[in-house]
Amino acid sequence: MFGNIFKSKRRILGMEVNDWWIVAAGLIVFAALSLVTITHSSFWFDEAFGAYMIHYNFLDIARYTATDVHPPMFYWLLKIWSMVFGNTELGLRSMSVFFGGIAIVFGYLLTNKLFNKTAARISLIFMVLAPMFIRYSQEARMYMLVAAIALAATYTLTIAMESKKKLPWVIYGILISLGMWVHYYAAIIWIAHLIWHADNVRRTAKKGEFMRKFFAKEWKTAYIVAIILYIPWIPVFIGQSLVVQIAGFWIPPVTPGTPLNFLTNTVYYRDLGDATGWLALALIVAAIFLTALAFKVYKRFGKDDKQSYRLIMTLAFIPMIILFLISVPIRSTFIDRYLITSVIGIALFIGVTLAYGYRYLRIRWRYASTILIALLMIVGIANVYYLGNYNKNTSNSNQTRQITQIAINHGQDGQPIIAATPWFFYEVVFYQTSSHPVYYLAPDRYIFGSLDMLKYSNDHRISDIDTFTKQHPIWWYVGWVGQGDLKAPYSNWQEIKSIQINDPINGKPEYKAIQYKIAK
Secondary structure (H helix, E strand, O other): OHHHHHHOOOEEOOEEHHHHHHHHHHHHHHHHHHHOOOOOOOOOHHHHHHHHHOOOOHHHHHHHHHOOOOOOHHHHHHHHHHHHHOOOHHHHHHHHHHHHHHHHHHHHHHHHHHOOHHHHHHHHHHHHHOHHHHHHHOOOOOHHHHHHHHHHHHHHHHHHHHOOOOHHHHHHHHHHHHHHHHOHHHHHHHHHHHHHHHHHHHHHOOOOOHHHHHOOHHHHHHHHHHHHHHHHHHHHHHHHHHHHHHHOOOOOOOOOOHHHHHHHHHHHOOOHHHOOHHHHHHHHHHHHHHHHHHHHHHHHOOHHHHHHHHHHHHHHHHHHHHHHHHHOOOOOOOOHHHHHHHHHHHHHHHHHHHHHHHHHOOHHHHHHHHHHHHHHHHHHHHHHHHHOOOEOOOOEOOOHHHHHHHHHHHOOOOOOEEEOOHHHHHHHHOOOEOOEOEEEEOOOOOOOHHHHHHHOOOOOEEOOHHHHHHHOOEEEEEEEOOOOOOOOOOOOEEEEEEEEEEOOOOOOEEEEEEEEEEOO
16 A cells, blocks of 8 residues: 555646655654754743733734834734644744745745756755754744745746746735735845846847836736735834834844855854864865856756756845845844745755756765765754854843743742843743742833833733732842843842853853842
8 A cells, every 4th residue: 555655656736746755754854853952942032022922812913013023924823823732832933843844845846846856855955954944943933934935935936937827926926925924024035036037037038128028917916916915014014114223223234254154054053253173174165066066057057947046046145145235235134044045045056056966976976965065064953952042143042941940949939030121021921830920120111112012011010019029028030140240120129049040152140030028
């Protein structure tokens, strides 16, 4: 019976059943690599913010995210996902693993359609082993969802361009809009598609025909559909853009080494300055080898294959270039996780280049080149496991779960926990228990929209500290001490005990839990 299944010639989405078994094997490996350490790190602010938001109804989710910096689609889906899989670290983060798997499936379908089985199968290896892809499959954030939509849209685009029907273009337009409802920087993928389209038109259009062919009816159909579906959110998008530009943003400025830093993170999950010694040498050799092989492969390709190869290279490298270029004259927006789709694109580029480059290599070099690049990525996976959600910009790990658990373990039942700031409250409250509820001190004013869920609710808020301390004679105060000691906000708080934990990566003091009572 199983032999007949493996030998079946039935085709599903253009692939035979045995190809789907290979994809399934790849997805199992990807899921295993992602899940093995998925709960190792605590929720950081952005994850905790989403976990808190999904307690609200769908309309309130849209209202609260409208005053923040993101569209609501991811939070809507996360709420639905939590209804099935629970509001735990594993439950919420597993949605990213799921959509990462969807992205891999469409990456395989795309490569198989544009090229052949060999290219798709080799690309599968590098998609599954991509360290950055595994890293962000372990976060309850929207980046893997964006990657799934982007790969699905790219695959749909290739079908639409071969079809004389309107439906594929309508679906492509829906996916464009859907990506924008999830994350604004999905736009760099759609811009990359347009750049690829413009390049194709440039190569084929006669003099004076470029504009007419570029704005072909089918392309206009797709983008009209996308705009119509996005109209309800456009006013919010404009408002959020103004707030971010006026209030400032936390992303560091770009430098000439920023694109190279992204590439070293893609392979090693290490910043450029940390990829030294044999790691740097191996990466340089691999890059030179792939570049030389890519030129040779492209030169030997026919017209259609060249167009397909350019699409893969567009997916891999153009979003990075776009993000870098727009970050130079204005406030920087370049951050690696916005380019997760390009991580898959780079995996496809490597796979296709090796698949078609094998004919120019001796057998031993075929295996050696594939194994070498795979080993480099395995080193990257080891770095993902070691670093967890270590923030390379602020140089600190997130240990909110650990410091909260310390307060719980060293306190008596009924002793509450007070988070040092409203922002830190989002992280700590995720780990509260019924016997150790979490609160925050009401600030003088709620500066950013990310605090609106607290501003318009009395839940967990301490407005009258005197009443609170009479009801709770002993309490814990927890916070981050990375930039200085954690001090009591009131002079009459008397310290009972203090416990500090250090960052596991850099060894510096990071979090502190202090038990207090009112001084007599």
